Amino acid sequence: MKYAFFPGCVSRGGCPELYPAVLKVCERLDIELEEMYGASCTGSGILQEKNEFLGDTLNARTFAMAEQMGLPIMTICSTCQGVMSQANKRLRDDPAHLAEVNETLKEEGLEYRGTAEIKHIMWIMVEDIGIEELKKKFVRALPDLKLAPFYGCYIVRPSWALEFDSHPGRERSLEALIEAVGATVVDFSGKTRCCGFPILTINEKNSLAMVANHTSEAQSLGADAMVTPCPLCHLNLDSFQPKAASQNGIRIHMPILHLPQLVGLALGFSPKEMGLGRHIVSPRRIEEKVAEAAKV
Amino acid sequence: MQVTLAIKRFNPESDKPQPHYEEFTVDVEEHFTVLDSLIKVREEVDESLALRCSCRASICGSCAMRVEGHATLACKTKLISVMDGQSKVRIEPMTNQPVIKDLVVDMKPFWDKIRDVEPWLQPQEPEPEDEYIAPNEAMIHLTGVMGCIMCGACVSDCTVLEVDPNFLGPAALAKAYRFVGDPRDDADKHRLKELSKYTGIWDCTRCYECVEVCPKGVAPMDRIMALRDRAIAAGFDGNYGARHTEAFSDLVEHSGWLDELRMIPKTFGMFNPLSLGPLLGMIPIGLRALRRRKLPPIRHKSIPGVKNVRRIFKKVEARK
Ligand code: SF4
Ligand code: SF4
Ligand code: FES
Numbered sequence: 001m002k003y004a005f006f007p008g009c010v011s012r013g014g015c016p017e018l019y020p021a022v023l024k025v026c027e028r029l030d031i032e033l034e035e036m037y038g039a040s041c042t043g044s045g046i047l048q049e050k051n052e053f054l055g056d057t058l059n060a061r062t063f064a065m066a067e068q069m070g071l072p073i074m075t076i077c078s079t080c081q082g083v084m085s086q087a088n089k090r091l092r093d094d095p096a097h098l099a100e101v102n103e104t105l106k107e108e109g110l111e112y113r114g115t116a117e118i119k120h121i122m123w124i125m126v127e128d129i130g131i132e133e134l135k136k137k138f139v140r141a142l143p144d145l146k147l148a149p150f151y152g153c154y155i156v157r158p159s160w161a162l163e164f165d166s167h168p169g170r171e172r173s174l175e176a177l178i179e180a181v182g183a184t185v186v187d188f189s190g191k192t193r194c195c196g197f198p199i200l201t202i203n204e205k206n207s208l209a210m211v212a213n214h215t216s217e218a219q220s221l222g223a224d225a226m227v228t229p230c231p232l233c234h235l236n237l238d239s240f241q242p243k244a245a246s247q248n249g250i251r252i253h254m255p256i257l258h259l260p261q262l263v264g265l266a267l268g269f270s271p272k273e274m275g276l277g278r279h280i281v282s283p284r285r286i287e288e289k290v291a292e293a294a295k296v
Numbered sequence: 297m298q299v300t301l302a303i304k305r306f307n308p309e310s311d312k313p314q315p316h317y318e319e320f321t322v323d324v325e326e327h328f329t330v331l332d333s334l335i336k337v338r339e340e341v342d343e344s345l346a347l348r349c350s351c352r353a354s355i356c357g358s359c360a361m362r363v364e365g366h367a368t369l370a371c372k373t374k375l376i377s378v379m380d381g382q383s384k385v386r387i388e389p390m391t392n393q394p395v396i397k398d399l400v401v402d403m404k405p406f407w408d409k410i411r412d413v414e415p416w417l418q419p420q421e422p423e424p425e426d427e428y429i430a431p432n433e434a435m436i437h438l439t440g441v442m443g444c445i446m447c448g449a450c451v452s453d454c455t456v457l458e459v460d461p462n463f464l465g466p467a468a469l470a471k472a473y474r475f476v477g478d479p480r481d482d483a484d485k486h487r488l489k490e491l492s493k494y495t496g497i498w499d500c501t502r503c504y505e506c507v508e509v510c511p512k513g514v515a516p517m518d519r520i521m522a523l524r525d526r527a528i529a530a531g532f533d534g535n536y537g538a539r540h541t542e543a544f545s546d547l548v549e550h551s552g553w554l555d556e557l558r559m560i561p562k563t564f565g566m567f568n569p570l571s572l573g574p575l576l577g578m579i580p581i582g583l584r585a586l587r588r589r590k591l592p593p594i595r596h597k598s599i600p601g602v603k604n605v606r607r608i609f610k611k612v613e614a615r616k
Contacts, residue, residue, distance in 0.1 A: 009554035013592035014585075038601045040552045045502050046544045049521040050528065054612040058605065104611055108604045157504035189365070194455040194503035201563045202537045203499050204577075209459035210501075239581060239590065278588045 001128060003074035003119070004066040005033040006084075008231070009041050011076055014239070015231040017275030018258050022076050022121065024273065025264045029129060029137060033074065036065060042083040045154070045198070053101075059087035060101045061108070063116035072117035074124060076260065078230035081120040082154020085161040088118060120155060122229045122259055126173040131180050139268040141182035144289045145225070147262070148186040148218040149174040150237070152230030156192045177259065178227060181266040186223040190214035197236040211236055211244035215254040225255040225286055227262050234258055239280045255283035265290050299324050299375060301333060303345070304388040305398050315395070319384075324375060330363050330387065331370035334399075346398035354511055357445030360452065361399045362388040367449035369511045390452035392461070406448050409464050413472040413491075418483035434479040441474040441519055443512040450506035450516050462495045466506035466516030469497060473519035476526060488527045497523045498537025539563050549609040552599035556592040 011018040026033055039062040041047075043055035062084070066073045075081045091098045092114045102111050119127075125134055151174055155162070164171050175185045196210030215237060218226050228234055238256040245252040261274040271277070271287040298321055306315040320337045328336075331349055338345045347370075349359040354372040361370055364378045364386050378385055393401040450466035457463050464472075472491055475481050491497050497520050506516040528538050543562035547555045560578055585591050599605070 009556070013554065013556040014590070016590065016592070038599055040599060040602075040605045041548045041554050043548070044544070044554070046541055047548065049502075049524050050541055050545060051525070051612065051616060053615070054609065057608050057612055061604070061608065104608055107607065108601075153501075153503045153505075157508045159508060193458075194501045194505075196455075196501060198501045198503075199456075199499060201540050201560060202535075203460075203494070206456060206460045206463075206499065207501075210455065213459065239585060242584070243577075243581060278590045280584050280588060280590065 001030060002032040002034065002071055003124070004069050004071040005035045006039055006062065006073050006075050006080060006118075007035065008075065008077040008080040009044075010231040010235060014235045015258070017278040018076065018231050018234075018260065021258065021264055021269075021274045022260045024269060025260045025267060026121075028264075028267050028269075029125070029134070031074075031124065031129075034069060034071060036062065036069075036073070039065060042080050042087075044079055045083055048083070055083070056087045056090060056097070057101050057104050059084055060091055060098075060112040061105055061110060063088065063091075063118075064105060064110040064112040066116050067113055068110075072119055075118060075120050076229075077232065078120065078152030078155035078228075079232050081118065082157075082161065084118045085163075086158070088116060089161045120229060122155075122173050122177065123167070123170060125263065126169065126176055127167060131176055134177075134263075135180055138181065138266040140266050140290070140293050142266060142290065142293050143182045143184075144293065145181075145183035145286065146186050146223050147178045147183045147257075148188050148221065148223040148226045149178060149191055150195070150214065150218075150226045150228040150230075150233055150256075151192050152228060152233045153192075153194050155229060174227065174229060174259065177263065181262060183262075186218060186221050188214075188217050188221055188223075190217050195230075195233040195236045197232045200236060200240070205247065207236065208240060208244035208247045211240050212248040212250065212252065215241055215244070215252045216248075216250055219252055219254050223254070224289065225257050225283060227257045227259055229259040231258065241281050253281060255279065255281050255286055257283065257286070297324060297326065298322070298383065299333060299379065300384045301337060302384055302386045303334075303337075303398070304386075305345075306389075306395050307344075307397055317386075326376060328375045329371050330361075330368075330373045330375055330378070330385070331359055333375055333385075334370060334387070346396075346400045348400050355445065357447035360390055360447040360449045360511075362386075362390060362452065367391075367452035367509045369447060369449070372511050390448055392452055392454060392457040392465075393448060401448070403448060405461070406446070406451055406465075406467065409468040410446070410471055412464060413468050413475070414483070414487070415471050415475060417475070417478065417481050418486075419480055420482035428480045430479050438474055438477050441470050441477075441514055444470060444474075444514045445512055447511065449509045449511060450514075453505040453509050455501055455503045455505055456499055460495075460499070463499050464491075464495050466500075466510075466520070469500070469523065470514050470516040470519045473523050476523060484526070485530060488523070488530045488532055491523060492527050492532040492535055492538070497527060498535060536563060545609075549606055550598070550602075551596060552602040552605045555596040557594065557596065 040058050048055040178185050196207035200207045264274040276283045300321045350356040352371045359370040389395045389399045500520045540563045
């Protein structure tokens, strides 16, 4: 099982704990990775608001590189995944658009033929490896954990880009993985809502209000932590949680786990190896429960 | 077949008005819409159930409500499509709008915001004697927004309105685009200036909820993005939203990927006195991150072959 690895910006920027955790987890899951060092940022939806054609061209460049490598792309960010899925759909559905984009790529000796497959590591674990196979590799069950899933907008919307119809179960992949590690899913209304990160520097008050709502809701339902496949959500929900709590005048302590970290814990890595100590909201409670589980 | 409708009810005239769920089990046909089943409940079980509907054909926009947690037109939604193997369906009034009774919400705030964007033509030239002549190509991009039936579904599920009722919201902003994009209208500068302020286009989080729930394919968020582009082009680029977009674009053009450390000062502007507050506010967060080594690399290296990314930026921007 081999993928062209597209790590995105934030897993090496504001969430530097994610990138090394992913490498460790993939190695143990026999997922072979060839990193796409020359690929650019997807545009994150921000470049697209100025110039969608520019965004599609940059992403087509990445897709063409993957075609040359002969590999499907693996992403580790809901936003990267969504933005790339949207671009791919537009390019595949409109040959004239694709031709125009290729006109620009030609100078670099690249051409996108429309065959790239782009998959978030969450989908790879559920669809390509499969829950049953995955469970065979787990050395630790985490039955004492109550976890609230938090998807991140772009991996659930817009549905026209995400191929839910041809991939039954995809819409529930995060819950499926939480169940696979033996933990209990805490269903809550924030699950598929926005974390507020895109407006953090534009309207901080609203952005933090979203953080406060989601984390306090999860807390009131008894969750030990929230789990997310999106490092942008992580950045807002974790790093800005203390500020969000004080803005809204409430006490919140809600650790946020990256999905690969959770899977890593079940695979037997220590919380330290998964970089949990680098989070702003201390996941000590999780660490203790993992230590107890290890003893069994 | 049988279905159980779990309906969120609220009666302001009861002794202790309190929103609560009430379940009704009714026999339905395979082809029933959610609205068909609600009407059946009202006609056969409880005539006090309040709901709005008229056309029953997704035209009038009066039957929007939340079905299984998402806003939709009750008359457009087949029961079977939301049952998902279950026999129970959850039905609630729209959110972000005050509930009057049961499934009926007060649309006044909705209409007030539509009015706020001045949804009428403001031409500068005197009106033509006959009709306005506008070329097809200049109008075709507006057919999508003109399809809006004012149902309020997008407003119900908007993530920003949930935390800030002042936000103009998806329906009103889509309506604003309908006039900014109209070749017969001459008030673009005035409109874009207003829309660039707090409560306008830059407050949207790009969450796609409105795109997902709109029953008419209006795609409000896409219109908001088009307005952002037009606002920057018209010179309204001094606000944090526009600066954020420009800073992001510059940084990706320069190194091929995002240099997060430089993003914040670039958005706020290092030497802008008004930005001192937000910049200082970031300091405790930066310090906490530093302690945990949760920071982007200080030295941000460009991706290999970044010159190709820069070339694409130049070429594509020129094409525009
Ligand atoms: S995309 Fe913007 S306008 Fe639409 S629902 Fe989300 S925040 Fe509201
Ligand atoms: S944009 Fe769509 S969802 Fe919003 S009011 Fe108009 S028709 Fe309804
Ligand atoms: S009853 Fe008219 S839109 Fe549903």
